[in-house]
Amino acid sequence: MKFLKLFLLLFVLQTQAQQGGMWIPSLLKGMNETEMKNLGMKMSVKDIYDVNTSSIKDAVPHFNGGCTSEVISPKGLILTNHHCGYSQIQSHSTVENDYLTNGFWAYKTEDELPNEGLTVTFIVKIEDVTTAVLNGTATLTNEAEKQKKIQENISTLSATLSKENWQENKIRTFYEGNQYMLFVTETFNDVRLVGAPPTSIGKFGSDTDNWVWPRHTGDFSLFRIYADKNNRPAKYSKDNIPYTPKHFLPISLDGIAEDDFSLVFGYPGKTNEYLPAVAIEQIVNELNPAKIEIRDRALKVTDGFMRKDNAIKIQYASKYASIANYWKKWIGETQGLKKSNAVAVKRDAEKLFQQKIIKAGKEKEYGTLLADFEKNYTAIAPYAVARDYFMEIVLRNTEMLSTGYKLYQLEQLYNVRGEQAFNDRRNNLVTGLADFYKNFNAVVDEKVFEQLIELCATKSSKQFLPQSLNNVNAKNLASDVYSKSKLRSYDTLKQLLSGDAKTVITNLNADPGFTLVKELGEIYAKEIAPKYDEINLNITALQRTYMKAQLELNTDSRIFPDANSTLRVTYGKVKGYEPKDATIYSPVTYLDGVMEKYVPGDYEFDVPAKLIDLYNAKDYGPYGENGKMPVCFIGTNHTTGGNSGSPAIDAYGNLVGLNFDRVWEGTMSDIYYDPSICRNIMVDIRYVLFIMDKYAGAQNLINELKLVHSKKKKTVKNNNVKQL
Known part of the structure; x- marks a missing residue:
């Protein structure tokens, strides 16, 4: 009977193979x-x-x-x-x-x-190049210097490793920078x-x-x-x-x-299967709700126009589908993380992780990891929310603002690299924006702008809000910007970008669409991005060490690398x-x-x-x-x-x-895979x-x-x- 029970146990363990993992x-x-x-x-x-x-x-x-x-x-x-x-x-x-x-x-x-x-791109072969990529980084303690050295090694290896002349070498990181793989590819x-x-x-x-x-x-x-x-x-x-x-x-x-x-x-x-509990908590309570609300407003406006006008439906079909896809995904993800109690599950796992650190005598290397995560995620929270507001409102969901931001970058290029670089970028922009304006409708975009600027003005932290958006009437601002800005059509945009660099810069700074984007862009560049990037660099280093610890302390577990757009089974x-x-x-x-x-x-x-x-x-x-x-x-x-x-x-x-x-x-399987409901x-x-x-x-x-x-x-x- 004991032999039968052992046999049945072994049979169950062998047939209930792991499901989940990339x-x-x-x-x-x-x-x-x-x-x-x-x-x-x-x-x-x-x-x-x-x-x-x-x-x-x-x-x-x-x-x-x-x-x-x-x-x-x-x-x-x-x-x-x-x-x-x-x-x-x-x-x-x-x-x-x-x-x-x-x-x-x-x-x-x-x-x-x-x-x-x-x-379309085919994979020819895959090889481990971790040792070569990390060469010369062991003695570097500054995270920025370490990342710079890694990128230099990747550039050198990509250019020198063997391949056919119609192929390309691509090196990607795995396990948060603990492994690097070479992909030789062919692109048709x-x-x-x-x-x-x-x-x-x-x-x-x-x-x-x-x-x-x-x-x-x-x-x-x-x-x-x-x-x-x-x-x-x-x-x-x-x-x-x-x-x-x-x-x-x-x-x-x-x-x-x-x-x-x-x-x-x-x-x-x-x-992001290996995020700490504090990061998941931030996603559920702060980041996802902000993005969902922004896209919800934009989608309702666009959907109303698409249902009434077939030409607009064709113009916006692909864009609407793209925006709606992750809007609905974030809603489901948030609900799934709450339903599966993912934060509590992670907290329990982290208690066991801390015990393993002590048992292995690794307190000096890993003992403060979880506390450091709490400190850094708390510090990054306001900047992460502000960053998402900027990305969602300026760069993704309001097309006049996203176009204006390209012109803001054009002005920055002129200030840094001069007129020749300006002219090259300006010419590329004029050519590239032709296709964009074929699927742009100023009437639709004005109504989206109105909704999102109102949200920005009322929900954004005052610390990150331009003076012009304090106590603003969103409807009046939208009417003023879209009636006067030359960003509203391709013909007027080309006029705005005509002439020498100084003339164009002068004309841009007289355009109400551009000046609003410039205000938003400068606050992002000066007040949001630097601090976000600084703290996020700390989190990146912590995550790499956390992943290294997971691999070291869980040798009896199967740990797959997070997805990174490389070929997986x-x-x-x-x-x-x-x-x-x-x-x-x-x-x-x-x-x-x-x-x-x-x-x-x-x-x-x-x-x-x-x-x-x-x-x-x-x-x-x-x-x-x-x-x-x-x-x-x-x-x-x-x-x-x-x-x-x-x-x-x-x-x-x-x-x-x-x-x-x-x-x-x-x-929520991007963050927490639950085999009972993930399909x-x-x-x-x-x-x-x-x-x-x-x-x-x-x-x-x-x-x-x-x-x-x-x-x-x-x-x-x-x-x-x-x-x-």
Whole structure:
């Protein structure tokens, strides 16, 4: 009986593998691989990452620096989220030819649309370069000097380490500066739009459904990578040819079921899993509420205009989605941190940490860490709030002010570096702002300005408020600024920037839009940024030491590095969850749910007539399951921003879904991962295929794909089933 109990205990420990974590793909051998096998993975870690032979990493490029994508055909076809390709779809849309509303499909390669500035970047290899990066820093006690030396080493190594001439060396920090990794990359600059469903599919549910489950969004778009005749990166040219990838992902038609192994591969942007309790407390009580309130006001104004005017809707669609995304995320994050009692959990962990310090005899090295955190976070609080107010109001949500700040920087450049530097920057600004003003509406922006300046004047600390905003009437100020400032249109902006440097500077300082930004900018530069940066540098040093202590004192624990926009693997299972008492969510949604939410003509929940017809006829082709059409599913994969567009891969290395979101209750996973409620949301790949095939009739694209029945060991091509 004792032997049986021991066996059962060992069995439970082996099968309940760790879920959560964002792991470096080149370092999976060992415990990670064992955990993945215990969760049901059938492939090897060499299938995921290998330098010498093709592997899954060769099919997962970084999409435009902020999302992830995956190669799904031998002709360089890539899949990413609809919201990741949104700005490109928008840029090709007009009122007469509205691809956002109607969708876009290239039925021939010559119809594929080029996108200036759009890039995808592949990882060639990953190497540890910690020793070289930290060379010469051990004796430096001043944090600023240490960071300067590290940056010098990184610059030297990036320029001298081996690579091909079309590749790039990028060095990134891990574990808060305790480890450094080299990424050799290849970036392709000719990436063309191939297909996108209408917004009523690709953004179904819009902001109401964003960050929530159940979800019914077909959040995908298709692009193609083009290369030169040698299959290397090249600028756009009509002579370029579709890229031949080292690896592309087969697509499984078998679908998913609860408890199936799930691997998500991608470029998570930023997490802060190892913050002290005092930092989380500040986020929950001060920083998030301030940012939420600012964006809430801006979004309400913009939404009101977008609902009434289709031209404004097209102009602001991408911008609105970007602003709304993190507004809603911060709300969910705050609620999740409170619900999971994250601050108290961290406080308890810190008591244990302090005991470990004493037990290890490390009081001299680490004994004051937690007290130092309390002191510095208390000191930085007013500056952190003021900084967020400036960033949110001036740089992100009021477009005239953000443009004015660029001109303020232009004046600073003239003062420091003279007329030649001024002229170069001025010319670049005039050229670059042409596209900005195409999607700028002064009437909308004036109303946003009015709301946010009123908030700034009443909620900001008087210590950081310009004299002109004391007791101001926001409506009158908005009317005065927007009627008189030459920042309100591209033509008048060009007039303002005409002439020699002294003339331009004189004219800028007579413009009411510029002078207000200048007041705000100078207070930020003199009163907020220096003190914030000084204290934050102390916190950075503390966090690095804290991370070093965690690694030293928790040798029996698995500690993954925070996300930093580098390639990572996260693994788990397809799994439902229970967000609150008597509420249980299953892990899969179906097209039935789309029809249940359908509101004819609604901004967020309209459904295309053809999709309704396909549903009524149950015409799902080979993509349906038991007479139903799967749409989305959830899993325990630990994801964040940047994982948008990441492939969801099954136990055999086949594509089964496309990551695009997280559940609202678990958005705090950037700070505190709770496996009971943290879930990532994925589009079922069968829904993607159904929309491409049955809805769009893009058989040309379907024919490029390798469709497989991995569980049945069969592959499907051109509707013929062949034995593998």
